[in-house]
Amino acid sequence: MTGQHVSELEGYNLRLYVAGQTPKSIAAVSNLKKICEQHLSGRYEIEIIDLMKDPALAIRHQIVAIPTLIRQLPEPLKRIIGDLSNTEKVLVGLDIHPK
Amino acid sequence: MAGKKRATPGDLPTLSKSPTGIRGLDDVTQGGLPQGRPTLLCGSAGCGKTLFGMTFLYNGAVQYNEPGVFLAFEERPEDLIQNVGSLDYDIGKLIAEKKLAIDHVEIERAKIAESGEYDLEGLFIRLGFAIDSIGAKRVVVDTIETLFSGLENEQLLRSELRRLFEWLKSKSVTAIITAERGEGTLTRYGLEEYVADCVILLDNRVHDELSTRRLRIVKYRGSAHGTNEYPFIIDELGITVMPITSTGLVHGASTERVTSGIPDLDQMLEGKGYYKGSSILVSGMAGSGKSTVAAHFADATCASGHRCIYFAMEESQHQIIRNMRSVGIDLQKWIDKKLLRFSARRPSLFGLETHLATMYRDVTDFDPAAVVVDPMSALLHAGATGDVHSMVLRLVDFLKVRGVTALFTNLGLVSGEDATTEIQISSLMDVWLLLYNRESNGEHNRQLYLLKSRGMAHSNQVREFIMSSDGINLRQAYVGPEGVLTGSARLAQEAKNRAAVLIREQDRNRRSRELERKRREIAAQIDILRAQLASEEAEVDLRNREDTAREDQLAAERVDMGVSRQTGIKPKEAVKPAHTPKK
Numbered sequence: 092m093t094g095q096h097v098s099e100l101e102g103y104n105l106r107l108y109v110a111g112q113t114p115k116s117i118a119a120v121s122n123l124k125k126i127c128e129q130h131l132s133g134r135y136e137i138e139i140i141d142l143m144k145d146p147a148l149a150i151r152h153q154i155v156a157i158p159t160l161i162r163q164l165p166e167p168l169k170r171i172i173g174d175l176s177n178t179e180k181v182l183v184g185l186d187i188h189p190k
Numbered sequence: 191m192a193g194k195k196r197a198t199p200g201d202l203p204t205l206s207k208s209p210t211g212i213r214g215l216d217d218v219t220q221g222g223l224p225q226g227r228p229t230l231l232c233g234s235a236g237c238g239k240t241l242f243g244m245t246f247l248y249n250g251a252v253q254y255n256e257p258g259v260f261l262a263f264e265e266r267p268e269d270l271i272q273n274v275g276s277l278d279y280d281i282g283k284l285i286a287e288k289k290l291a292i293d294h295v296e297i298e299r300a301k302i303a304e305s306g307e308y309d310l311e312g313l314f315i316r317l318g319f320a321i322d323s324i325g326a327k328r329v330v331v332d333t334i335e336t337l338f339s340g341l342e343n344e345q346l347l348r349s350e351l352r353r354l355f356e357w358l359k360s361k362s363v364t365a366i367i368t369a370e371r372g373e374g375t376l377t378r379y380g381l382e383e384y385v386a387d388c389v390i391l392l393d394n395r396v397h398d399e400l401s402t403r404r405l406r407i408v409k410y411r412g413s414a415h416g417t418n419e420y421p422f423i424i425d426e427l428g429i430t431v432m433p434i435t436s437t438g439l440v441h442g443a444s445t446e447r448v449t450s451g452i453p454d455l456d457q458m459l460e461g462k463g464y465y466k467g468s469s470i471l472v473s474g475m476a477g478s479g480k481s482t483v484a485a486h487f488a489d490a491t492c493a494s495g496h497r498c499i500y501f502a503m504e505e506s507q508h509q510i511i512r513n514m515r516s517v518g519i520d521l522q523k524w525i526d527k528k529l530l531r532f533s534a535r536r537p538s539l540f541g542l543e544t545h546l547a548t549m550y551r552d553v554t555d556f557d558p559a560a561v562v563v564d565p566m567s568a569l570l571h572a573g574a575t576g577d578v579h580s581m582v583l584r585l586v587d588f589l590k591v592r593g594v595t596a597l598f599t600n601l602g603l604v605s606g607e608d609a610t611t612e613i614q615i616s617s618l619m620d621v622w623l624l625l626y627n628r629e630s631n632g633e634h635n636r637q638l639y640l641l642k643s644r645g646m647a648h649s650n651q652v653r654e655f656i657m658s659s660d661g662i663n664l665r666q667a668y669v670g671p672e673g674v675l676t677g678s679a680r681l682a683q684e685a686k687n688r689a690a691v692l693i694r695e696q697d698r699n700r701r702s703r704e705l706e707r708k709r710r711e712i713a714a715q716i717d718i719l720r721a722q723l724a725s726e727e728a729e730v731d732l733r734n735r736e737d738t739a740r741e742d743q744l745a746a747e748r749v750d751m752g753v754s755r756q757t758g759i760k761p762k763e764a765v766k767p768a769h770t771p772k773k
Binding site: 108110113115118119122142143146147149150153154155156157158159168169170171172173174175176177178180181183184 | 293295296297301302303304305306307308309310311312313315316318319320337341
């Protein structure tokens with residue numbers, strides 16, 4: 092678990108689901124961190140969940156594709172699948188307006 | 191596309207199969223689905239794919255101790271459980287016992303954004319986890335095509351599906367993949383390309399407002415299988431596939447006899463009744479007593495301790511029981527003893543094939559010694575004539591193979607004497623009883639004729655039969671100058687005959703009296719003659735004595751003359767009379 096604790100009002104709580112150390116997973120983690128640092132500096136929290144270690148979570152959280160990014164906060168819940176290489180789509184998906 | 195021709199099948203390892211436990215399907219597939227491989231189950235909406243899959247898992251868990259995973263893309267677990275709840279499948283209990291796991295995969299395109307490359311590893315992880323958590327041997331994926339509408343990258347999806355099916359094989363689970371039927375193709379997204387071992391097609395066709403479910407095995411690699419379309423039904427007892435479409439004439443022929451329930455009719459059949467396992471057709475016009483003949487047979491079957499199913503097409507169970515009481519047959523007691531089962535369905539309730547499948551299910555379930563279909567002609571309303579014929583053919587074959595004696599009634603619309611039936615089934619029948627209701631002298635009388643009875647010397651007589659509170663009794667019909675006499679004509683003839691008998695009797699008496707009189711007359715004459723003889727004898731005797739006396743006299747006179755002439759004859763001797771007459 093990485094990231095900084097932020098206030099719940101404006102903060103982003105993001106969960107990234109991966110399956111082991113696959114190239115796509117590694118790419119997704121680094122892409123996500125890059126985007127967050129650039130656009131959400133100081134107001135985000137990232138939780139990386141490896142489904143290889145806890146497969147039950149895949150069922151509980153309705154994960155089909157890997158990698159999957161879920162925006163837990165702010166409401167509503169948003170899902171983005173893929174290695175997040177398309178920054179523009181990630182920003183639209185997370186509802187972040189670039190400064 | 192059956193299995194490849196093998197010269198020595200025994201030398202090669204046979205494909206192991208996983209029984210579905212679905213009645214009839216395991217016969218058609220000769221054992222079940224290919225074990226450890228995926229099977230594609232396709233069909234349009236409402237064909238019963240989901241139920242099929244769930245039944246496969248349920249039977250696996252309950253009957254074969256093989257836990258299963260249901261991966262649902264379309265229905266939520268609670269909906270699934272509720273939907274199959276009407277079939278007495280306690281899915282909740284199986285889940286609690288870890289014999290079944292349901293995982294619902296929710297995919298909604300609107301809620302998912304795509305950015306960059308991805309794969310479906312999440313699905314593999316979920317399924318793998320579910321399989322491992324209960325040690326599943328069976329998997330149902332229903333319906334994975336939903337992914338095509340949920341995800342954008344179709345090319346990726348296809349390669350992932352290929353990977354999924356390979357992965358399922360490597361997991362050694364027997365899987366059913368359901369898929370929606372496409373226009374002109376087996377599946378809308380061409381899944382048959384990936385799942386090639388076994389493909390089963392479900393179909394629900396509507397013809398004349400009646401729907402019929404059918405199943406066909408499109409291919410089954412490495413195994414022989416039935417290639418026809420088989421009707422199947424879904425009802426409160428689950429899925430039943432009717433595995434008979436072939437008409438192989440391989441059934442045995444029993445020499446055992448069963449009573450018809452009507453002693454007089456048995457008498458016409460060599461005194462022993464029908465052959466066990468034969469098919470009997472009772473045809474006649476309305477009100478000629480077909481149902482009563484059928485009820486007699488059902489009653490006799492139960493009375494001998496065997497089970498019987500009565501398929502009623504026009505009357506309800508209670509109506510038949512009530513009506514048969516009036517001819518002294520109590521069917522209720524056999525129902526109470528669980529020897530008789532009624533299966534009353536309107537022919538128009540569902541299509542022919544469904545009727546056939548229902549009958550098949552009932553027969554395999556109840557295992558009766560005899561069945562009654564009353565009336566068979568009602569099925570005409572459920573399909574085209576050719577279809578009815580083929581259905582009856584299959585039903586007859588099925589019953590014969592099982593050695594079930596079957597009695598069918600057929601309502602003749604025109605005349606009971608027409609030696610044809612509208613559905614042309616007479617040639618399939620071993621025994622054909624014709625019931626007439628003939629009009630003569632202003633009244634209708636019932637008659638029965640045994641038109642044919644294969645394999646026995648049967649009576650050729652038209653018999654009148656009478657229904658009373660004691661049931662059916664057959665009378666010897668009178669054959670007069672104007673044909674067979676029945677009813678009051680027969681009664682008149684009987685009276686006439688009785689009068690003739692009386693006259694003949696009187697004649698006989700008169701003749702014997704006359705003879706007696708003659709005998710007495712002659713005896714009297716004999717007496718008279720005898721008396722005459724006696725008097726003649728007396729007369730002859732008297733004359734004889736007179737003659738003797740005269741001769742003596744003459745002799746004496748000769749002596750006296752001798753003396754007088756002095757011939758030397760001693761007078762003493764001469765004086766003595768030669769013969770002394772008796773007193």
